[in-house]
Amino acid sequence: MDEDQAIGQAIARAAAALRAGGLVILPTETVYGLAADAANPQAVAAVYEAKGRPAFNPLIAHVADLATAQRIARFDERALRLAKRFWPGPLTLVLPVADETAVCDLARAGLDTVAVRAPGHPLAHALLQAFGGPVVAPSANRSGRPSPTTFLDAIEETGAAADQALDGGPSRIGLESTVIALLDEPRLLRPGAVVRGEIELLIGPLSEADADARRSPGRLARHYAPNLPLRLGALTPLRREAFLAFGPTPSRDQVWNLSPSRDLAEAAANLFAYLRAADRSGASGIAVAPIPDEGLGEAINDRLRRAAGFVG
Numbered sequence: 001m002d003e004d005q006a007i008g009q010a011i012a013r014a015a016a017a018l019r020a021g022g023l024v025i026l027p028t029e030t031v032y033g034l035a036a037d038a039a040n041p042q043a044v045a046a047v048y049e050a051k052g053r054p055a056f057n058p059l060i061a062h063v064a065d066l067a068t069a070q071r072i073a074r075f076d077e078r079a080l081r082l083a084k085r086f087w088p089g090p091l092t093l094v095l096p097v098a099d100e101t102a103v104c105d106l107a108r109a110g111l112d113t114v115a116v117r118a119p120g121h122p123l124a125h126a127l128l129q130a131f132g133g134p135v136v137a138p139s140a141n142r143s144g145r146p147s148p149t150t151f152l153d154a155i156e157e158t159g160a161a162a163d164q165a166l167d168g169g170p171s172r173i174g175l176e177s178t179v180i181a182l183l184d185e186p187r188l189l190r191p192g193a194v195v196r197g198e199i200e201l202l203i204g205p206l207s208e209a210d211a212d213a214r215r216s217p218g219r220l221a222r223h224y225a226p227n228l229p230l231r232l233g234a235l236t237p238l239r240r241e242a243f244l245a246f247g248p249t250p251s252r253d254q255v256w257n258l259s260p261s262r263d264l265a266e267a268a269a270n271l272f273a274y275l276r277a278a279d280r281s282g283a284s285g286i287a288v289a290p291i292p293d294e295g296l297g298e299a300i301n302d303r304l305r306r307a308a309g310f311v312g
């Protein structure tokens, strides 16, 4: 059997598991997800259970293409423009729901809106095509832990609840998708790999997520936290601290360099794996070098502030 056949069979097994109401560890270009049939409330309940996630925090419906997305959500002109430019890719749109059974009530946490995204990873795309309908896939971490960016981290977090698992290698981007709500004025609910400037070029200025918890439910949950205390904006580590460096730095024990060349995409791809490694190192805490807030830096700093417990 050649490699293509083996991949085809793994996809067929994963699609069958979804149809049977099972859970699948799914690689995407952002982070690994824990996938289930979006229309099946029992399967969706099993996802919340496996993550220990509060049921008021809704899930993203993943689709193979724009046509499938348009069956479940109402796209206005702005939504179409963004989807055509950035899909398949790391952008999630929160839109008015069009079909309340295709993405069940529990998956939407009872809201009349739905979050949709068409992921770019070839295995995710192949599974979504084979399955045919929308698939919920929150990040495959247990609630409150860093998102998994490698197959092994995903298995360690929620593998015990999964019926099938697809190994797609390390996540190329390493941070979760950008989430934009297009309900009234466009709002940035979660900064991510598609950066603010690229979106504003197409649809104009983005407002911040508002305080209305019904419209930004995810902001209530604690997120991305390692076990050790995190100290941000640190120029050098204290004696017993692990250090996440950014830029040229003398290499020594307990230093993980997010990007020696100060490349933000490289730093994003390394962030969660290095947080996990530093967390396991036996240090007393984790110091993190300052990261510039431009472009992808906005999403990196958002995740770091959440990990340090400053937001949500």
Ligand code: TXA
Pocket (backbone or CB within 6 Å): 028, 030, 031, 032, 033, 034, 057, 058, 059, 060, 092, 094, 108, 111, 113, 114, 115, 119, 137, 138, 139, 140, 175, 176, 177, 179, 181, 189, 190, 214, 215, 216, 217, 218, 219
């Ligand atoms: O990159 C990603 O988006 C990954 C991969 C696996 O696709 N998935 C992911 O899912 O990060 P999750 O469940 O960890 O994060 C989904 C975010 C949460 O902050 C949630 O509150 C928000 O999207 N969200 C989902 N539905 C929403 C809705 N109807 N209104 C507002 N926010 C919503």
Ligand code: MG
Pocket (backbone or CB within 6 Å): 138, 139, 147
């Ligand atoms: Mg998550």
